[in-house]
Amino acid sequence: MSTQSKGMSWVGRSIRRLEDPALVTGRGYFTGDLAAAHWVRFVRSPVAAGRIVKIGAPESAMVITAANLASVKPIAPLLHKFNYKPVAQPILADGVVRFVGEPVAAVVAASEQEAEDIADAVVLTIDETAAIVDGRAALAADAPQVHATVPGNVIVEGAHKTDGFDAAWARAHRIVTVEARSHRQNATPMEPRGGHAAYDAASGRITLTCATQMPHLMRTAIADLIGMAESDLRVIAPDVGGGFGQKMSLAAEYVLLVWLARQYKSSFAWREDRRENLIAGFHARDQYLTLAGAFDADAKLIALKADIIANVGAYSCFPTTAGIEPLMAMAELPGPYDFRHYECRARGVVTNTCTIAPYRGVSRPVNAFGLERLMDKAAAAFGLDVVEIRRRNLVDRFPYTTAYGLELDEASYRQTLDVVAKAIDLPAFRARQSEARAQGRHLGIGFATFCERTGYGTATFVERGMAITPGWETVVVSVDQSGLVEARIGASPHGQGLRTTLAQIVADELGISPDMIKVVHGDTDRAPYGWGTFASRSLVISGGATLIAARKVRTKLLKLASHILEAAPHDIVLEDGTAKVIGTDRSVPIATLAHEAHTQSHLYDGIEPGLTDEGFYDPPGTFSNACHVAIVEVDIETGQVKIEKFLVAEDAGRIINPMIADGQVHGGVAQGIGNALLEEIIYDDTGTILTASLADYLPPTARDVPEIDMHHLTTPSPNSVTEAKGLGEGGTIGAPAAVINAINDALVAFGVTIDEIPATPQRIRAALRNLSSPSPLWGAEKGGV
């Protein structure tokens, strides 16, 4: 990498990712690469609900069951609000099974193959009991009860109603309703989960290497459940092959590995296979969202009524709990829209299905899907175009307090809408659309405008009533005597490129090039305590802490340089790895300053020895925003949808590295397209999972994702020291809504609506087939239904 030219900032440049050379040349280091003395294979429940009668293990096999784990506490996260009913998840099923895939026993053998052979021979005798699979059905009075501690299966319930709601509702000129159904998904990271726990005889410590997004919290939680000193456990998150939220929740499997390593003083490994990941690696998105919007005569939304039923699966995930989906849905549903009255009921419902955990977007893909359908339906009802209805309703003054009480900071809701509307040329599209219709081809356009709450600190988690409030971050920046900089961070990137973007932030402060900066993460022995990487938080919070720490180091470097160069600190600049006195040829290398700071501290009165400083950041949060547009073609004979074009106008404040920002949007949109059209975890009525392989669970391939036309706007955030906002989840939030609106637009003349995702060809055909007669606009000879 070339060194920085004078006055040019590293921030804002698309430098190549520092992490990629190792990854693309096969030199990455993943949990599954580690050798172990023992391999673990989990025997999982084949039934959704039942009582364990017998676990029949082959003789001489080492098989761990709940009976061995009496000293280990179950996973039982807490929420102090919203009528939360705690549930306990034993590490291995303890007498009762509650979903297909729940770990019942663990087989230990010398090799992975052998462990699988033995597991295959374990015979489970389970007395099956009635299972409940669907979140809405679980609310019925006679529905089977998943936990004795959760009467009626409602584990958490939030409610909100603004003062004066009823009066506002009564003023409605028109009520528009949407019944949105989002089916269940799996985040499907390329690397499934996996862990490796090893005992060190010299220190008595255990090292757990695992595919996690939250190494420190794994340490805290596992030490607590097992009853060991936290300092005796080291957790390493090496290269992690994607997480998308699935790897932030505590896996019971990891607890067992640490217990085994401690109990038997050896090393134990488990690599989740794809089938396990699909059935038991946490699920997401399973919601019913019913909306009614009251609009005034000018098509302005004045009040919104919402009912949210989130199927949270069998247990409550740690640390975010089963409240995460319904409560985030309730808080963030108002989105970027300007209306004063909001009534919402949000329930989390337990069922005999895999536990739900955060997945990129958390609730907001469903929120946006429902709300953007509402906007399109309102547009139709008022005879407005889909851009105009949004223009009338988007927030345009800041800060703005939403009808739920969240404060929206400076953003560009209308501007992003205008940018894409102009780029797509809506009138030209409408002309093309009607020409195509005359030929029996059905094109549609869909818009989705949304905001994405990112980089929120402790206060948000307190508001949610969480017992654990993973908000702040710490970063330690130090310069060693060779002039190399280390930034040790509590965030735990696993694909986001933070080793590059944080280095860009430090580089600008210290006047060195990013390749001189090593970002150290994912090792609880090396990194300061922190919460890891999730919720589009790392660049804002860890990046903010990085900036704060780097500024402290910078100040100290300037002080040292001022002594040595005999100039005032404000006359000195840091650039090209040296401190220079402006307008002179006097300079001193940063390595020399670091050497002085460590070895000659007695010469510098009033300056602490060494060159290490800590930055701490706990911001209130900031909202990035975007507008997505999809143009689709629906094949009405087969129900197949093809995405012809996709546009994104995105505003995430100051962009540290545009290439990485684009990558986040691309990946998110790809997952959103999967959400909209393809990906669905399906259970039958007995709770048997029918999508247990990638032959049945269909993520999008490169051919299903079109080129994405990206536009950037920059509204710096006052709530972020770097002025950057998070953008990790936006792609997944907007894409499903844009695609589903486009499908509905394509089908508008048939008078059918599709308010279900994924909008599979089966569902689209079912809607069309049930029409009593083809649309009057065109007959069968022109490709009618």
Add this chain to the structure above:
Amino acid sequence: MKPAPFIRHVPKTLDEAVRILGAVAAEEGRVLAGGQSLVPIMAFRLAKPAHLVDINEIAELGRMSNDGKMLRIGALVRHAAFHKPVVDNPLGHLLAAVARAIAHYPIRLRGTFCGSLAHADPSAEWCLVAATLDATLVAHSTRGARTIAARDFFQGIMTTALAEDELLAEVRLPLLAPDTRFGFNKFSRRAGDFAMSAALAVYRLQDGKMTDVHLGVGGAEPSPRRIPEAEAVLAGQAPGDTVFRAAAEAAAQAVEAMEDHQTSADYRRDLVRAVVRRALEQSA
């Protein structure tokens, strides 16, 4: 995702393979060809063969030949061999058009034509080709060789007329008349997925009329087959939109469509209607 233990045998000749298969068939012995269906099934432990007779080193099974009447395809001829026309005959072009729709490139480099027939997935392209063109299959065992007509070979989902100890050594496809027209259409959720329905239309165009009509449908019923009701609609007619639609409708009505949790029989019939018409449109 590791298969149960098995013993692998690697014969060098067809005779040796047949002898070993005869000996191990009763103990869950299976032929291993390209492994693109068998290995995933073993990884899921849905199949746990105790013996595999790996035919990949039997050179004689890699042969393809044509005697002017028939194209003979040996048991080791891979899907990718058909990417370009293998014979200067409409059949070569037909096979090339179909081959590209099968799975993905790496799978086509390993998977075999005969393995696909022996596996008998209802949606497999080669099964549809064999059924539509009335292929003849040649099975070898220690009891000798016999030929089986495609219409007798496919007996349901992953079920064939092959006995446990029989090895499918060759399939024979008739070369097609120079005035043959064909069209193929497949519907799947994503490119490279198995067909939810597929159709192959093959006929001769004589004096502007369709004759010798073969109209096959795959993926809709437990086995692919010709649909006589649709063929009857087409025979003797000039190709055209109206007759194509009528044939598509006849095929949609004629199939006993498979159902599953996601896919209703009605939907499967919708697909049959679409793929048949599109295959016919492509042929014209």
